[in-house]
Amino acid sequence: xxxxxxxxNHEVGDLDGxxxxxxxxxxxxxxAGADLVLFPELAVTGYxxxxxxxxxxxxxxxxxxxxxxxxxxxxxxALVGTPHLDRDLYNACAVCADREVKAIYRKHFLPxxxxxxxxxxxxxxxxxxxxxxxETLIGPTICEDLWQPGPPATDLALAGxxxxxxxxxxxxxxxxxxxxxxxxxxxxxxxxCYVAFCNAVGGQDELVFDGHSVxxxxxxxxxxxxxxxxxxxxxxxLDVTTVIGRRLRxxxxxxxxxxxxxxPQPDVVPLGAPRPSRDGEPxxxxxxxxxxxxxxxxxxxxxxxxxxVRKNGFGEIVIGVSGGIDSALTAALAVESxxxxxxxxVSMPSRYSSxxxxxxxxxLAESLGTSFxxxxxxxxxxxxEAVLAESFAGRERDLxxxxxxxxIRGVLLMALxxxxxxxxxxxxxxxxxxxxYSTLYGDMAGGFALVKDVYKTxxxxxxxxxxxxxxxxxxxxxxxxxxxSAELRPEQRDEDSLPPYAKLDGVLEAxxxxxxxxxxxxxxxxxPAVVERAIEMIDRAEYKRRQAPPGVKLRPKAFGRDRRTxxxxxxxx
Numbered sequence: 001x002x003x004x005x006x007x008x009n010h011e012v013g014d015l016d017g018x019x020x021x022x023x024x025x026x027x028x029x030x031x032a033g034a035d036l037v038l039f040p041e042l043a044v045t046g047y048x049x050x051x052x053x054x055x056x057x058x059x060x061x062x063x064x065x066x067x068x069x070x071x072x073x074x075x076x077x078a079l080v081g082t083p084h085l086d087r088d089l090y091n092a093c094a095v096c097a098d099r100e101v102k103a104i105y106r107k108h109f110l111p112x113x114x115x116x117x118x119x120x121x122x123x124x125x126x127x128x129x130x131x132x133x134x135e136t137l138i139g140p141t142i143c144e145d146l147w148q149p150g151p152p153a154t155d156l157a158l159a160g161x162x163x164x165x166x167x168x169x170x171x172x173x174x175x176x177x178x179x180x181x182x183x184x185x186x187x188x189x190x191x192x193c194y195v196a197f198c199n200a201v202g203g204q205d206e207l208v209f210d211g212h213s214v215x216x217x218x219x220x221x222x223x224x225x226x227x228x229x230x231x232x233x234x235x236x237x238l239d240v241t242t243v244i245g246r247r248l249r250x251x252x253x254x255x256x257x258x259x260x261x262x263x264p265q266p267d268v269v270p271l272g273a274p275r276p277s278r279d280g281e282p283x284x285x286x287x288x289x290x291x292x293x294x295x296x297x298x299x300x301x302x303x304x305x306x307x308x309v310r311k312n313g314f315g316e317i318v319i320g321v322s323g324g325i326d327s328a329l330t331a332a333l334a335v336e337s338x339x340x341x342x343x344x345x346v347s348m349p350s351r352y353s354s355x356x357x358x359x360x361x362x363x364l365a366e367s368l369g370t371s372f373x374x375x376x377x378x379x380x381x382x383x384x385e386a387v388l389a390e391s392f393a394g395r396e397r398d399l400x401x402x403x404x405x406x407x408i409r410g411v412l413l414m415a416l417x418x419x420x421x422x423x424x425x426x427x428x429x430x431x432x433x434x435x436x437y438s439t440l441y442g443d444m445a446g447g448f449a450l451v452k453d454v455y456k457t458x459x460x461x462x463x464x465x466x467x468x469x470x471x472x473x474x475x476x477x478x479x480x481x482x483x484x485s486a487e488l489r490p491e492q493r494d495e496d497s498l499p500p501y502a503k504l505d506g507v508l509e510a511x512x513x514x515x516x517x518x519x520x521x522x523x524x525x526x527x528p529a530v531v532e533r534a535i536e537m538i539d540r541a542e543y544k545r546r547q548a549p550p551g552v553k554l555r556p557k558a559f560g561r562d563r564r565t566x567x568x569x570x571x572x573x
């Protein structure tokens with residue numbers, strides 16, 4: 001049997017566009033000689049459609065779209081992710097063949113952790129189906145169904161499935177593709193089944209789907225793997241007869257069957273047989289390599305930005321560049337993602353901006369090939385201070401005057417956005433966002449915060465990685481060498497207000513992502529003074545984070561959908 005996996009970048013709510021894309025890839029799979037083609041989870045609507053699923057008109061439109069997709073399945077079988085309404089709503093996989101929907105499989109396990117909220121929308125499926133395609137038995141599953149050990153995968157295997165298919169929308173975080181590989185290989189070995197995992201790809205708000213669709217044999221060996229972070233059609237020839245021999249030799253499966261009160265009896269759906277002849281040549285196999293950590297981060301950030309810009313109808317973006325490392329990395333990633341002609345760099349120096357940072361902001365734009373404009377803000381700051389002078393009389397200068405500068409810069413960037421239709425991309429990193437070292441309505445202003453899930457130490461690592469890839473100083477070395485500073489007062493340095501980032505980031509990761517307590521952190525060996533200061537700042541800054549723009553999720557627990565801490569909260573630990 002020749003199997004195709006259509007790793008596609010769907011757009012939530014674009015039912016017509018998604019339908020046309022699916023039909024196009026059905027035609028491409030047919031042209032490649034495929035007998036069966038898989039599409040990602042909820043490919044008809046895009047994933048996750050969230051509260052669109054609560055609108056009856058949206059669900060009806062998805063049903064009409066699926067019917068049109070099914071009509072394209074002449075001479076090929078397609079498994080397509082779709083919502084399915086049958087008294088209640090299900091996350092489903094439609095089995096389309098001979099121009100109609102032959103069967104519907106309903107997802108069993110509905111994830112309700114992290115970014116997932118499927119219990120809000122879907123009922124749980126309970127039935128199993130087996131597809132008989134020639135002599136091959138195929139067991140369809142959806143995403144979380146295969147992450148769970150045991151049923152439904154074990155039930156399908158006990159019922160005779162040779163191949164378990166899994167249509168998925170599995171979001172990215174650093175290292176996720178290796179986690180998936182280990183899980184899928186385990187499922188393949190434990191069930192003595194071939195496994196075909198078809199994942200979505202692309203950016204959707206804060207989520208990025210990385211693809212890495214893969215086919216494994218019954219011993220967990222990779223037969224074919226799609227590259228990450230790009231659309232593709234992965235095609236592979238399968239001979240699943242090896243499954244039969246292994247099952248005859250593997251007594252564990254018989255023991256499992258004996259221990260069950262009753263064996264599962266799935267509905268069997270006949271689908272005809274594979275085409276008897278092709279050109280005689282086996283398909284060329286693709287086994288894309290897995291990327292290292294920094295390259296994963298780079299690809300995810302660039303894909304997330306590109307799709308956010310494209311899918312929300314923006315043509316160009318604007319970035320405030322200070323001559324510092326965060327804005328430099330943001331601009332460099334944006335240029336790789338969108339091209340220099342679509343990126344506008346704006347420097348907004350104040351009386352506290354050094355000659356070196358003003359020079360480096362211009363050098364950065366020249367290096368990247370973007371447009372550049374300098375808008376000095378000192379006269380505007382003086383105007384604000386003059387208006388506030390009577391109200392502030394008798395009080396010392398403090399953080400208020402520093403934040404005025406940041407907010408003036410936010411106003412200027414938003415004015416450019418309004419005038420030219422540019423998306424403002426904020427430049428704050430996860431370390432700053434964690435501890436509130438950012439100005440609400442100032443440097444947090446924008447429509448997208450590209451590096452909001454990148455710790456400061458990783459900002460430097462990524463910047464060096466970009467320079468190494470480019471083989472030149474894409475980001476000037478002087479920016480990398482300079483101590484970080486907001487330059488909102490004389491001789492200011494970040495470490496005047498914060499612990500050193502090398503010490504701080506470890507505490508942030510443990511407290512924010514691993515939910516380690518104050519006592520745990522100290523016993524783990526972190527500096528007690530750093531722990532105390534960090535926890536106080538993190539908890540106090542929750543109200544700021546609620547008002548931050550969306551940005552690419554890179555870590556297992558990002559701010560926003562992943563971490564839902566109350567703003568009004570007296571717990572400190």
